[in-house]
Amino acid sequence: MIDIKADKVLIKSIAAAIETDFRHQLEGKGLVLEINVDDNIPLTIVTDTKRLIQIIKNLMSNAIKFTEKGKIIVAFKPVPGDNKLLMGELDPDSAIMISISDTGIGIPAEKHNIIFEAFKQAEGGTSREYGGTGLGLSISREMASLLGGEIQLKSEVGEGSTFMLIIPLELKDNQLMKGSRVKGQVQGTGYERAIQRVETVPDDRDGLNKEDKVMLVIEDDSSFAEIMKTQCHERGFKCLLSSTGGDGLALAEKYLPAGIILDINLPDIDGYTVLDTLKSNFRTRHIPVHIISIHDDNISGTASAYTVGYLRKPASKEELDGALGRIEAVLNKKVSDLLVIEDDKYQRENIVQLIGNNDVKVTEAVDGKEAVAKLKSGKYECVVLDFLLPDMTGLQLLEKLQLEKVTLPSHIIVYTVKDLTREECDKLHKYVDSIIIKGGKSEERLLDETALFLHRIVSGLPQRKQEMIKRFYDKDSPFKDKKVLIVEDDMRSAFSLSEILRENGMKTVNAEDGRKALDILSREPDIDIVLMDIMMPVMDGYETMRKIRVQKGFRKLPIIAVTAKAMQEDRDKCIDAGASDYITKPVNTDRLLSVMRIWMYK
Numbered sequence: 001m002i003d004i005k006a007d008k009v010l011i012k013s014i015a016a017a018i019e020t021d022f023r024h025q026l027e028g029k030g031l032v033l034e035i036n037v038d039d040n041i042p043l044t045i046v047t048d049t050k051r052l053i054q055i056i057k058n059l060m061s062n063a064i065k066f067t068e069k070g071k072i073i074v075a076f077k078p079v080p081g082d083n084k085l086l087m088g089e090l091d092p093d094s095a096i097m098i099s100i101s102d103t104g105i106g107i108p109a110e111k112h113n114i115i116f117e118a119f120k121q122a123e124g125g126t127s128r129e130y131g132g133t134g135l136g137l138s139i140s141r142e143m144a145s146l147l148g149g150e151i152q153l154k155s156e157v158g159e160g161s162t163f164m165l166i167i168p169l170e171l172k173d174n175q176l177m178k179g180s181r182v183k184g185q186v187q188g189t190g191y192e193r194a195i196q197r198v199e200t201v202p203d204d205r206d207g208l209n210k211e212d213k214v215m216l217v218i219e220d221d222s223s224f225a226e227i228m229k230t231q232c233h234e235r236g237f238k239c240l241l242s243s244t245g246g247d248g249l250a251l252a253e254k255y256l257p258a259g260i261i262l263d264i265n266l267p268d269i270d271g272y273t274v275l276d277t278l279k280s281n282f283r284t285r286h287i288p289v290h291i292i293s294i295h296d297d298n299i300s301g302t303a304s305a306y307t308v309g310y311l312r313k314p315a316s317k318e319e320l321d322g323a324l325g326r327i328e329a330v331l332n333k334k335v336s337d338l339l340v341i342e343d344d345k346y347q348r349e350n351i352v353q354l355i356g357n358n359d360v361k362v363t364e365a366v367d368g369k370e371a372v373a374k375l376k377s378g379k380y381e382c383v384v385l386d387f388l389l390p391d392m393t394g395l396q397l398l399e400k401l402q403l404e405k406v407t408l409p410s411h412i413i414v415y416t417v418k419d420l421t422r423e424e425c426d427k428l429h430k431y432v433d434s435i436i437i438k439g440g441k442s443e444e445r446l447l448d449e450t451a452l453f454l455h456r457i458v459s460g461l462p463q464r465k466q467e468m469i470k471r472f473y474d475k476d477s478p479f480k481d482k483k484v485l486i487v488e489d490d491m492r493s494a495f496s497l498s499e500i501l502r503e504n505g506m507k508t509v510n511a512e513d514g515r516k517a518l519d520i521l522s523r524e525p526d527i528d529i530v531l532m533d534i535m536m537p538v539m540d541g542y543e544t545m546r547k548i549r550v551q552k553g554f555r556k557l558p559i560i561a562v563t564a565k566a567m568q569e570d571r572d573k574c575i576d577a578g579a580s581d582y583i584t585k586p587v588n589t590d591r592l593l594s595v596m597r598i599w600m601y602k
Contacts, residue, residue: 004048004051004146004147004171005048005050006046006047006048006171007046007049008044008045008046009044009045009046009047009049009052010043010044011037011041011042011043011044011045011076011096012037012043014049014052014053014056014076015035015037015074015076017053018035018056018060018074019033019035021057021060022060022064025064025491026064026072029064029067029068030069031064031067031069031070031071031072032070032071032072033071033072033074034071034072034073034074035073035074035075036073036074036075036076036077037075037076038075038076038077038078040077040078041076041077041078041096042096042169045096045167045168045169045170046169046170046171047147047167047168047170047171048146048147048171051143051146051147052147052167054140054143055140055143055144055147055151055165056074056098056100056165058137058139058140059100059137059140059151059163059165060072060074060100061490061491062137062163063100063101063102063104063161063163064102065489066102066104066105066161067102067103067104067105067160068104069103070102070103070104070160071102071103072100072101072102072103073099073100073101073102074098074099074100075097075098075099075101076096076097076098077096077097077099078092078096078097079092079093079095079096079097079166080092080097090148090149090150090166090168091168094168094169094170095149095166095167095168095169096166096167096168096169097164097165097166098164098165098166098167099162099163099164099165100162100163100165101160101161101162102160102161102162103160104160104161105157105158105160106155106156106157106158106159106160106161107153107155107156107157107161108157109156137151140165144165144166144167147167147168147171148167148168148171149165149166149167149168150165150166151163151164151165151166152164152166202241203229203239203240203241204238204239204240205240205251205255207238208238208255212238213236213237213238213258213331214237214238214239214240214255214257214258215232215237215238215239215240215257215258215259215260215261215324215327216239216240216242216248216251216252216255216257216259216260216261217229217232217239217240217241217242217260217261218242218244218245218247218248218260218261218262218263218266218271218274219241219242219243219261219263219292220243220244220263220265220266220267221263222243224313225241225243227320228261228292228320229241231317231320231321231324232324234321235321235324235325235328237258237259237324240255240257243266243267244266244267244269245266245269245270245271245273245274246269248260248262248266248274249274249277249278252278252284252287253281253283253284256283256284256287257287258287258288258327258331259287259288259289259290259324259327259328259330259331260278260287260288260289260290261289261290261292261323261324262274262275262289262290262291262292262293262307263291263292263293264291264293264294265293265294269586271291271293273584273588275289275291275306275307276306276588276591277588277590277591278306279306279452280588280590280591280594281590282458282469282470285452286451286452286455286456286457286458287455288307288308288326288327288330288331288455289306289307289308290307290308290309290310290311290323290324290326290327291307291309291310291311292310292311292312292313292315292320292323293310293311293312293313294312294313306452308326308327308330308455309323309326309327311323330455331455334359335358335359335360335361336359336360336361336381336382336454336455336456337360337361337363337378337379337380337381337382338355338356338360338361338362338363338380338381338382338383338384338450338454339362339363339364339365339371339374339375339378339380339382339383339384339409340352340355340362340363340364340365340383340384341364341365341366341367341368341371341383341384341385341386341389341394341397342364342365342366342384342386342415343366343367343386343388343389343390344386347386348364348366350443351384351415351446352364354443354446354447354465355384355446355447355450357461357462357465359454359456359460360450360454360456363378363380366390367389367390367391367392368389368390368391368392368396368397368400369391371385371389371397372397372400372401372404372406375401375406375408375409376406379409380409381409381410381411381453381454382409382410382411382412382413382450382453382454383409383411383412383413384413384415384446384450385397385398385412385413385414385415385432386414386415386416387414387416387418387420387424388416388417388418394414394416394428395424395427395428398412398428398431398432402431408431410453411433411453411454412431412432412433413432413433413434413435413436413446413449413450413453414428414432414434414435414436415436415438415442415446416435416436416437416438417437417438418437419437420435420437433449433453434449436449441471441472443468444468444469444471444472445472445598447465447468447469447472448469448472451469472597479501479504479505479506479593479596479597479600480505480506481505481506481507482505482506482507482528482529482600483506483507483508483509483524483526483527483528483529484501484506484507484508484509484527484528484529484530484531484596485508485509485510485511485517485520485521485524485527485529485530485531486498486501486508486509486510486511486531487510487511487513487514487516487517487530487531487532487533487536487541487544488510488511488512488531488533488536488562489512489513489533489535489536489537490533493533493585494510496587497531497562497587498510500589500592500593504593509524509527512536512537513536513537513538513539514536514538514539514540514541514543514544514547515538515539515544516538517530517532517544517548518539518544518547518548521548521551521554525553527557528558528600529557529558529559529560529596529599529600530548530557530558530559530560531560531562532544532545532559532560532561532562532579533562533563534561534562534563534574535563541561541563541574541577542573542574542577543577545559545561545574545577545578545579546577546578548578549578558580558581558596558599558600559578559579559580560579560580560581560582560583560592560595560596560599561574561579561581561582561583562583562584562585562587562592563582563584563585564584564585564586570582580599581595581598581599583595
């Protein structure tokens with residue numbers, strides 16, 4: 001959801017903001033900044049200042065990125081009378097044009113439309129000199145629509161580019177993006193409007209009591225939400241409804257529901273990102289989540305490990321009832337069964353004491369043969385497996401179980417002192433949810449991972465164990481003075497990431513492309529972890545990671561791929577190129593720090 005709050009704003013104040021934000025940056029690159037305000041435009045306009053400046057900043061950032069010499073001109077002027085490209089009902093006489101012209105590389109005519117799509121660039125290949133536009137132009141175009149206007153482009157290869165933002169002098173209801181629900185009211189001399197989410201079925205949030213069992217349904221289809229609400233009531237649950245992922249996360253944090261029904265295809269952020277965020281949050285990670293979606297059921301291993309079930313739409317009443325029943329079964333289960341496969345008696349007893357409690361029954365096995373027998377005769381929600389067993393490796397055990405068609409437990413954690421090779425890790429990930437190398441804070445992580453997979457509420461654990469998990473999530477201790485290399489060509493993203501990391505006690509070094517990243521690593525081999533963008537100029541993230549991995553000193557250096565490409569094949573491509581892990585943009589801070597924490601412990 002985006003709120004549009006329009007007030008009167010001075011044109012000169014916008015011009016001054018551009019001057020302040022970009023003058024130093026352009027001078028550092030040897031470029032000239034020129035700002036012109038035409039005398040024939042009003043002194044003020046009525047619009048959303050925040051969104052307007054955001055659009056201008058996006059256009060300015062791209063202009064700087066694609067311009068090596070010359071100047072950038074920002075002009076505020078009337079819309080020319082011969083402008084034939086305006087969409088909708090916008091009247092040129094009641095609009096203003098803000099143009100941003102550069103002397104950069106220019107854009108071929110056939111690329112004028114596609115560069116407004118996410119991550120497009122005018123040139124291809126990993127050796128290209130310039131990167132793509134990221135999400136900047138795509139978002140800017142949508143925001144221009146929200147402000148009742150549009151963005152136009154004039155450009156030729158080698159002749160520079162001019163992006164023209166055209167918006168009304170006064171934002172009116174009928175100029176907002178089609179399909180949005182608008183609520184407007186006059187306040188003083190300006191307007192205040194909010195784009196409302198799609199109306200959903202009324203839920204039970206206003207009548208909740210402490211003893212109520214609450215189910216959160218994150219679903220943008222109001223008809224399906226109505227059905228789920230009825231199903232929840234029939235099973236004795238009060239129901240919270242959210243039509244967006246962002247609202248759903250806020251409701252989960254506020255109400256801590258007993259369970260969550262989650263759709264994947266949401267209007268703001270996809271359901272996998274919502275799931276990832278829930279499970280990265282100390283307060284919500286124990287909540288059982290069941291996915292119900294029109295997507296096929298070939299979900300990724302991580303998503304599968306984090307959920308209690310997956311149901312594809314359309315679903316019958318009995319199937320929906322079964323989904324709620326699976327969540328209920330998790331909630332009602334008093335004792336969970338855990339199998340620990342470890343030959344060292346001292347280590348095995350430590351694990352039992354660490355995880356065992358009244359709500360967890362621990363069974364032990366000392367070698368692969370005994371483990372096979374236990375798994376054939378009993379059902380376990382989770383297994384903690386040492387890699388080095390007397391009669392076989394942990395990998396051989398898993399392969400043997402698969403060969404003998406033994407149903408594997410829902411969750412398997414490899415907990416070992418062995419420094420596993422990349423090949424061993426790749427093979428293990430076909431079977432296991434998590435690999436923990438014994439060492440600093442490994443006990444805390446093991447306790448936290450088993451609590452997640454067994455859906456244990458942390459507040460119900462003994463105080464000592466609660467403190468262990470809280471220490472694991474302490475943002476200061478694991479990151480203090482760690483050195484992070486941020487490889488990112490978008491200055492906005494790089495600045496944002498640097499701020500987050502410095503707030504958590506880390507030191508940051510920035511590189512605009514892969515080649516500069518390699519230069520920095522050669523000079524500063526004490527880098528602790530790398531955050532690697534994928535779509536970059538000169539040398540992209542894939543090629544950069546491959547070149548890092550061939551260097552002996554950096555084969556174990558944690559590299560986290562940070563990219564807005566979110567498909568499973570994109571993740572696989574990053575891992576194949578040498579990434580240790582993968583997170584998507586927009587970056588969730590808790591998720592980022594959680595992933596960094598894990599790899600720093602390793």
